[in-house]
Amino acid sequence: EAGVAQSPRYKIIEKRQSVAFWCNPISGHATLYWYQQILGQGPKLLIQFQNNGVVDDSQLPKDRFSAERLKGVDSTLKIQPAKLEDSAVYLCASSLQTSALNEQFFGPGTRLTVL
Amino acid sequence: GDSVTQMEGPVTLSEEAFLTINCTYTATGYPSLFWYVQYPGEGLQLLLKATKADDKGSNKGFEATYRKETTSFHLEKGSVQVSDSAVYFCALAHNAGNMLTFGGGTRLMVKP
Numbered sequence A: 001e002a003g004v005a006q007s008p009r010y011k012i013i014e015k016r017q018s019v020a021f022w023c024n025p026i027s028g029h030a031t032l033y034w035y036q037q038i039l040g041q042g043p044k045l046l047i048q049f050q051n052n053g054v055v056d057d058s059q060l061p062k063d064r065f066s067a068e069r070l071k072g073v074d075s076t077l078k079i080q081p082a083k084l085e086d087s088a089v090y091l092c093a094s095s096l097q098t099s100a101l102n103e104q105f106f107g108p109g110t111r112l113t114v115l
Numbered sequence B: 001g002d003s004v005t006q007m008e009g010p011v012t013l014s015e016e017a018f019l020t021i022n023c024t025y026t027a028t029g030y031p032s033l034f035w036y037v038q039y040p041g042e043g044l045q046l047l048l049k050a051t052k053a054d055d056k057g058s059n060k061g062f063e064a065t066y067r068k069e070t071t072s073f074h075l076e077k078g079s080v081q082v083s084d085s086a087v088y089f090c091a092l093a094h095n096a097g098n099m100l101t102f103g104g105g106t107r108l109m110v111k112p
Helices: none
Strands: A005-007 A010-013 A019-024 A031-037 A044-050 A053-056 A065-068 A075-079 A088-095 A110-114 B003-006 B011-014 B019-021 B023-026 B032-038 B044-050 B056-059 B062-065 B075-077 B086-093 B106-111
Touching: A005 A088, A010 A019, A019 A088, A019 A110, A031 A075, A044 A065, A044 A075, A075 A088, B003 B086, B011 B019, B019 B106, B023 B032, B023 B086, B032 B062, B044 B062
Parallel strands: A010 A110, B011 B106
Antiparallel strands: A005 A019, A019 A075, A031 A044, A031 A088, A044 A053, A065 A075, A088 A110, B003 B023, B019 B075, B032 B044, B032 B086, B044 B056, B056 B062, B062 B075, B086 B106
């Protein structure tokens, strides 16, 4: 079974530019998560989707970050405009459903460097 | 809000040494508790979990017991190997929602 796919794996941009990350979850997984992992810290949840609806986006900086999962399968996370402090690894994860009894499977992440 | 605190690393051990990585949490209710591991160059993967008080999670020789009275979930292994070198993250999630709150991570280095 294929795992969670993310692209690109690496991205370098200058501050104030825009960037987008793509995630394709494991087939059949209804719940999708985006996490931000700053170097030396644990991942922090940005947004959670159940199918194509948002379950929680309370920690998403909505003035510059947006995310969508229009058809309830793959998802895109966008930053516009980027700031230096957005440099981090962006992790996508998926699970069958929203219960904590369902394991979250993580993708390899996209490493973003903002110069 | 919820929070997870782990001992800071790096932790450096010789092969076959005993490992303990401390983890304590603050949360309302009765969350599920997890240990995730990140091997060099790889993604996060679940190592073990416990869903209620006094449960013991175990996998690959690692163990952790859900202690509600001390709000702790310490990770232990009796004899570490070089291949256990990785970053270990303690985390919690409430059953309704499954949004993980992670600790800061502890880097383990095992020397031959």
